[in-house]
Amino acid sequence: MNKLLPGILFFFNCWLLSPQICAQNYLENKLSIEITNQRTEVIMLTLEQLGGFNFSYNSQLVDPAKIISLKERQESLHKILDQLFNNELTYKVIGSHIILQSVNPEKDKSNTIWILSGIITDSKGHPLENAIVYEINRQTSFITAYDGKYALKLKGNQSIGVNFSCKGYQDTIAYIHPMNKQLLNVSLQKQISTTQIQRSNVVPINSKSINWTYTNKELKDIGVVHLIVPNEALYVSNNLNVSETKFAQISFVPFWGTNYLTSGLVTNKLSLNILAGYAANVKGLELGGLANIIRQNMNGVQVSGLINMVGQDVNGLQIAGVINTNLGNMHGIQISGTINKVKGKIDGMQVSGLMNIAAAKSLDSLKTSGWNGQFSGGFNLHGGDQTNLQISGLYNQANSCSGLQVAGGINIVKGTTNGLQLSSIFNHTDKLRGVQIALINHADTIENGFPIGLVNIIKNGYQKLEFSTDESFYFNAAYKTGGKALYSFLRLGVGKYLNAAYGIGITSNTKRRLSANLDLSGSALFNTDSEYDVFAGDLYRAQLGLNYKVSKHITLTTGPSYNFCSPNKEQNNVNNPSISAKNSIYFGNYYLDKAINTRKSQFWFGWQMGLRF
Structure with a gap:
């Protein structure tokens, strides 16, 4: 511990790491200390040893022989010092020193200007470039050039504390009594090399995670x-x-x-x-x-x-x-x-x-605690382990989402989505535990959820290509994709009319030889007869499939259906329209013709049969 007498010069050297590496506010560090009936100077020395710093102060500020008891547990050093000095001092950290100063210092009313100058060298006398000379109270500083010379313009008649430091060297504090011109050459000791290797649990960066x-x-x-x-x-x-x-x-x-x-x-x-x-x-x-x-x-x-x-x-x-x-x-x-x-x-x-x-930072180990959300007119990018809310005009991207992701264009989650993805064009998630709504939805795996879109592609989910015939269309081709139970599909039908359908379905365990599925769809009907308008109306269909697995990749399906046709009531009239026979195997065309020609809705029960691959 160092004591300072007015008018006498003292140097305080301490071993410390590079300021850029260990720069810290010692006053905020938590310490535990229990001392009974000890001299103040003993308690201060103990605190220096616990905290890894040195006190610097004017000896008139502290009574080293005063007997004090101190008991603190995990308390900040600032509060410990307030108790030790009865709130009569203020503290300032410079380098590895804590400067003790009076709460109400005597004001220096003098306007005397004087110059402190000299050369800063290492222990061998070589000038130190980029050394910093810092006046403690008035915050005046000087950085040396290649020759190590400095010149600090100071003011007043009271003793002034000056800190000398250079990267890689021990810092030094000096208290200097003012003179018209003061010459002070300072030699800094080389810092002791202390290598600290800190190893933490290294978590590999997910190659799919965001990186900027x-x-x-x-x-x-x-x-x-x-x-x-x-x-x-x-x-x-x-x-x-x-x-x-x-x-x-x-x-x-x-x-x-x-x-x-x-x-x-x-x-x-x-x-x-x-x-x-x-x-x-x-x-x-x-x-x-x-x-x-x-x-x-x-x-x-x-x-x-x-x-x-x-x-x-x-x-x-x-x-x-x-x-x-x-x-x-x-x-x-x-x-x-x-x-x-x-x-x-x-x-x-x-x-x-x-x-x-x-x-x-794009690390899997970067955990996000609490709730977080992003709102932007253009883009949201989140590289933490998860986000709760992203709303943007164009594009959202996250490593995982537990909540809501809404974009005018595209949503990307490179992990798990627990919640809703909603966009106008495209949604992607690696793992879906929720709902996707977009023109095109893509997921690697669906654990518990459902995509709703014109095209839904599930890489590791339910994917089937189905060719069939039914009571209304000679040939149907459908592509079905989704999770283990729920799926969506697109279907095209060709017959007396053309049919383009979108629907959703549910299926039992497809790995068993016998299974069942239920498809619900809505479709647009188109006329092939040039005398009619192209758009003929809407067809809604509920279709039950009873399935028999012939081989690993082929399944035979058949079952009943319920159909409802709502015709286009604004299409052109046709003289002597023809109506299909009701007793044909493709009797559905009878109800379609009747609905379109009379412009009245029709419903009927039908059938379907096909192969699924």
Whole structure:
């Protein structure tokens, strides 16, 4: 533990991993501690050992000999320190240090300007390029060039804490008494190499699951971030571990505001960006004229005229005129004029004018908890383990859907659909446990459900080709496809009239030698006689099939039927129309002729016989 005396220079070295790898807010870590009647300095040393950090403070702020008892279980370090110091201090994380400061510091009213300068080198005296010099309280920073030189413009007559850091080296904090010109050369020790190999249960990526190149990008890799945020501000925020919370900030652009170039290190409760802003976190409300860029998490409400970008998680509401982009998880609601993107899981709702993308990591192990839904005018893409609701004007795609999927054009589920797929053109799901309604439906397997469409194709389901004859048509050809029991079919009939039918059916176990099925269909009748209008009317038919399995691929079917014909009552009159004989084997033509010539509905019982393959 380090104690600081005014006017005397102290250096504090600590072993830590690269800031970019281990950057963290120690104050949020949960710790358990139980100490009875011990000196304050002993408790502080224990906390340092438990948390893996060092305290830095002015010795006048802390009484090291004060006897204190402390008992906490899985409590945040921030609350533990509040109890230890009786809410008389504030805390700030810089590198691997926790800086202790007074709640009500004495204001430095001096306007004295002085310069701190020097050279930052490694232990062998070689200059360090891209080392960061950071003044603790006023958030002034400097990045060294190839020669390792720095010059920091400072203000006031009080002692100032300055942090020196460089990627791959131990960081150092110095407290410096102001002078007109202060020269300080700093040597940083090489970081101890500690390799941490973390292995997790690796779940193979489903080759069918959604995959977008967007998933590999980090916030610093996105072009618009480089366009808006200066490179110096990006470098400082990505390589300096600083955690500080401010009640409010205002900025015109990221480098011109109350937090200056160190804005990416600060957590704001209230943030107003006239044009654009850049911050570490938001815990409250952020408003931006054009763009809001958050390096880590957004908890609360974020509103911008064009773009919201968050590097990690969002908990709350995002509203953007053009695009919302989250590179972590989203718990809440996203609303944008064109595009919403979430790299992690989504618990909540996305609403956009053009496109929603969620759970774009595309891992089977990426579990989605809670309810989530997507609404867009164009496209919805969901790469998590499941979505509950997708509604789009054109196209939906998901790994699985438990709920409702509605599209103006196409629905795709590359897993299981538990619910309803509804589109105007095409539905696909690997496994169906619900209902599909579209012009064309496709599924690999139906476990418990039914497709309704003009064409239904079930890859591993019931698929039969049937040729038959009946009392009204000399020849019928039908294609039947569906699940184990329910199916749909298309049928064409040729006789005195032409017939095009669509229907649904139910069958008993087709693997047995004897089985039965019931078909219900509706069809359009067409005249072959040029003296009549082409469209003759509608024919509805209920047909029972009694089936005998002749061989593995051939089944003989026969059975009765009930027919109802509703003629086209607006067709042209024909003089001396001919009516078919009633006593013919194809006596159904008698009832069809009678219905069409008299324009009165007819019904009759019929028969059918055929072969099914």
